[in-house]
Amino acid sequence: MTAITHSTWVFTCKACTVIRNTLVAIWCGIIAMGEVAGRSRAAAELHRQGYHEEAKALMLELKKLRGEV
Numbered sequence: 001m002t003a004i005t006h007s008t009w010v011f012t013c014k015a016c017t018v019i020r021n022t023l024v025a026i027w028c029g030i031i032a033m034g035e036v037a038g039r040s041r042a043a044a045e046l047h048r049q050g051y052h053e054e055a056k057a058l059m060l061e062l063k064k065l066r067g068e069v
Contacts, residue, residue, distance in 0.1 A: 036062065 012020075039062050046055035 039058060043055040043058045046052075046058065
């Protein structure tokens with residue numbers, strides 16, 4: 001019995017790799033910006049409703065995730 005082998009064909013050039021990595025970095029930045037905006041809006045709404053400690057905890061958690069604390 002013979003084994004089926006898998007051969008990987010690499011057709012990408014260095015410029016394509018740089019473009020791909022740049023687009024991935026931009027996409028990750030967009031996701032991070034959306035998460036920060038969402039957390040900020042949630043904290044603002046909690047504060048408006050009178051949940052001051054919860055809003056503060058939410059923003060401190062965001063700083064901890066960023067590594068600012």
